Amino acid sequence: MQTFDTSPEMPIVTHTDTSAPAGPWPRWFARMIDWIGFSSILSYLLAYIAERFSPTFYLDLTRASWGLIKWYYVPSFAIAQVFTIVVLASLMAMVGTTPGKAIFGIRVHPLTSGNKFAFYLQREFWVFIKGSAAGIPVIALVTAIIQYNRVKIRLPASYDVGTARVDGTDVSILRGSLGAVSFAAAIYLSTQAGKDTAPGLRQVQDWQNAVTFASAKISRVWAPQGTQLANKLDRALYGFSNPQLGASVTFLTEPCPTDSIDNISYAKVVKTSLSGNLIPVEDWEPFPANGIEALSVHAFKLSSLGIGQFGSLEDNEVIVAAHNGICGQIVISSSGKPVAERSFLRDTAAALISTIQR
Template sequence: MQPIDQQTDLFGPTMGRVVARAPAASDVLPAFPPAGIWPRWFARSFDLWWQTALVAFVLGQLLCLVSPLFLRWLETPFGWKLFGLACMPGGLLLDAALQALAGNTPGKALLGLRVLMADGRAPRFSELLGRNMALWRSGLACGLPLVSLVTMARQGLRLRKGLQASYDANDFLVCAGGSSRLARGLFGIAFAGLFAAILALDAVDRQDSREASAMLEAPPYAWTNPATGRTVRVAPQWRVEARTGPDGAPQHLFTQHSGHAAVLFAHEQTGGRALRQDAQVLADRLSDRFELADSYFAEFRGRRSWVGRGLDKKGLARVQLRIVEVDGKAWRVLAMQSPPAAYTDDLVGELSGALWDTVTPAPVPAPALARHGQ
């Protein structure tokens, strides 16, 4: 017969052996002192700012290349701000990935902070991502500016009372380790520089929004072709600059306000050359900057014209060139559009038509001629 302390079957399956349990947060806290409220706030703010800005910049560049609607939305007064808020979860995803791969993030590393599991081990990526998403909801209020002040204050009060933040619960510990004066000094410089950059970019965005709103509300302005004396109306989105070409001939450069399109309007004397020769001379002159994929001759407003299409060699800008001979002069319109070209198609088409109106007006339809003669 076994001694009474060995007869575990009388007391159930767990009475005779020690049951292992995961250490509670209180068991680990003495070995890993908890981080203070302000170091946590500064580290989190610094990391969230640069991570969200990086995600917004990369994602914004990609979307601007493919979506005209997204590009137009960014030009609205609050477009960039709303897009930045929408990119915050992406910044928190980057935060979790960086901490899982490198062991820490720059803000927390410079201030000597670490995020650990309650048992003292380093959290996995899935655990960090879950914590960050809970932080986004209950700590940052999904980035809503005023509401987030309330939720952050609530989490701060929990920490002051010695409780865990709601997104940490009993699973995570934010611990304080050693941090040198040099590291803290570097963090202070980086934090102040990043904060100043955010304020500067916000001021620039406000100014751009005001200018864009004023420009869109402005009426078209009159532009006169000095060579023909004809005047047309030009949309306020275009800024015009008079310049001199390499051959000394006058040129007029129209630049779209956001820099996504430019139209060069110029002419030169043909010198008795045929249109084909003029086209070849100009194509050779532009070959160091543009790669023309195809070209053809076509009738344009009752005159023979040459058209070349291709791409800018330095990027993905779309290029279209048209040459028309009128009264011994070879007139040309060179349009360059950054992707997505559909964003500026209407503007470029309208401006090109107006510029050609100053040289060779479009034929008036027959019904209009009949009404004019009555």
């Protein structure tokens, strides 16, 4: 007897993974937004808190003592990078994404089971080492190119082999625009994080020139009136120093060699009389000084290979001005950071040089 199976035919279900590996450029931009943004914010906060409660510790954080490398890598930024690893790993473990990854639609899927935080912490560490060489110039570029070439042909980055799969989505105009704005914001934050953050640097006090009796407002980081190094009739020399910040300013007010001398001529006179083996290494450039026309030049200190009074490499700037028969010259010294990155030093110089007018 022939029987027929009248039960409905069961459809065959095929599970298709529609996700695709994230491309190298979206991954790079997402990483830069996260890394630069968080490390800059943390570096700023670290320096800000340290300066408020321990100026000496603030100096140690923002002024490295590792030779020339200090121009690229200061302790506050290095410490902030360690915290950034922890912050990013925590975000991945708790919410499964970071701001940069969310913007570009990037998802990281662990291929192993276990503690999520431990997994992401280890991954962030190896991304930092194998992906960006701990931020070391040139080497970081080489490691980035290596990882780019792997991801471009849809291979996992070396730090993800056997441990993680990184998926992405098409980058829409909205995602691309948001990513561009976020990347620009992260770069801006990084430029601000390198500046002195101390609120005390922006608090001012009144100061008076003993020669012209003109007044100016200068930062409170200096002792009131500074140290009068010399005062002879119509000539006065002042010294302002703050060892905790590794900064000093000397200011000389004197009669000009001739009443008709201009800034360029006075700059030539000063250049031949600079003390401490200061050698100008650039051309004189205009320096804004609160209504007084002045000139400035970057200078290098030959003695002790540029080692300054605060025990590390020193950056110097010389500023001169001549106005109605009164001349002024300033020497700024900064240890651990270029003068150009310490706005309070140039603000002090501008205020002081403006007092040569009676």
